[in-house]
Amino acid sequence: MQFDLLTIFPDFFHGPLEYGVVARARQSGLLKVNLHQLRDFTHDLHRTTDDRPFGGGEGMVMKAEPIWECLQHVTGAAARVQRHLIQPAPARVILLSAQGPLFRQADAWRLAAYQQIVLICGRYEGVDERVAEHMADEELSIGSYVLSGGELAAAIVLDAVARLIPGVLGHEESCRNESFGGGAASSEPDEPPLPGILDCPHYTRPVEFQGWEVPEALRGGHHAVIRRWRLKEALRKTRRHRPDLLPEGMPAAWQSLLREIEREAGPPSEDESLP
Numbered sequence: 001m002q003f004d005l006l007t008i009f010p011d012f013f014h015g016p017l018e019y020g021v022v023a024r025a026r027q028s029g030l031l032k033v034n035l036h037q038l039r040d041f042t043h044d045l046h047r048t049t050d051d052r053p054f055g056g057g058e059g060m061v062m063k064a065e066p067i068w069e070c071l072q073h074v075t076g077a078a079a080r081v082q083r084h085l086i087q088p089a090p091a092r093v094i095l096l097s098a099q100g101p102l103f104r105q106a107d108a109w110r111l112a113a114y115q116q117i118v119l120i121c122g123r124y125e126g127v128d129e130r131v132a133e134h135m136a137d138e139e140l141s142i143g144s145y146v147l148s149g150g151e152l153a154a155a156i157v158l159d160a161v162a163r164l165i166p167g168v169l170g171h172e173e174s175c176r177n178e179s180f181g182g183g184a185a186s187s188e189p190d191e192p193p194l195p196g197i198l199d200c201p202h203y204t205r206p207v208e209f210q211g212w213e214v215p216e217a218l219r220g221g222h223h224a225v226i227r228r229w230r231l232k233e234a235l236r237k238t239r240r241h242r243p244d245l246l247p248e249g250m251p252a253a254w255q256s257l258l259r260e261i262e263r264e265a266g267p268p269s270e271d272e273s274l275p
């Protein structure tokens with residue numbers, strides 16, 4: 001899989017690309033990342049990539065032309081490569097933007113099916129809207145806050161997608177068993193994937209640290225007990241931190257564990273019952 005990153009700060013990516021899973025994926029050839037300096041696609045002495053906003057106001061806006069030229073370069077080259085493939089998967093061009101729909105794990109799975117992802121990183125007040133309207137296939141936001149540039153957001157999208165490329169993690173099931181993965185703490189090994197709740201808590205040695213013990217259920221080696229504990233604790237965490245992820249029409253086993261969790265939690269405290 002190939003990523004092409006369009007940016008005025010290509011050096012920004014040296015950290016995110018040089019560690020852990022992403023670095024290994026690049027070394028193994030499963031992931032290729034090309035950095036494109038947008039200034040290389042300008043034609044003036046100052047290599048200008050931004051200009052004043054029409055209508056006046058604060059700050060500068062990233063110009064459409066260098067992005068257009070860079071996209072021609074990047075996707076044109078990909079089209080030539082794809083002609084030699086039996087089933088070419090199209091490139092997906094994405095503009096990182098606080099105004100886009102939220103990037104979720106389901107998007108990471110969706111994007112992992114592409115052969116090439118192009119990520120456009122904005123700066124300043126943002127990017128000339130014609131990029132979103134006519135050049136990008138979609139806009140994506142990594143969260144409901146404003147960053148100073150799209151590079152950090154692009155690195156996050158790249159990381160989340162790269163680890164889903166078959167062969168990158170080495171143990172494919174593990175990403176289905178993570179938070180939002182749809183397999184989190186499934187109650188029986190051969191049951192169909194469950195909706196994406198949060199992952200269960202994890203522990204490692206020592207059994208006791210500072211008086212804090214690893215839960216008994218994980219220590220006995222009884223697989224059914226461990227599976228039940230993991231599902232229950234995944235539900236407990238989801239209920240506490242992300243109740244929005246608990247699906248309508250949950251399996252009966254989930255509902256019964258949630259009732260147990262509610263009984264254990266007792267009635268809501270006065271603070272919790274405040275609007």
Ligand code: SAM
Pocket residue numbers: 095096097098099120121122123124125126127140141142143144145146147148149150151153
């Ligand atoms: N004026 C814009 C607004 O209020 O929506 C913010 C522009 S921001 C300072 C500059 C660039 O950072 C954006 O063009 C975008 O590429 C990136 N960016 C900022 N917040 C982002 C977010 N939550 N998700 C993805 N990209 C973001």
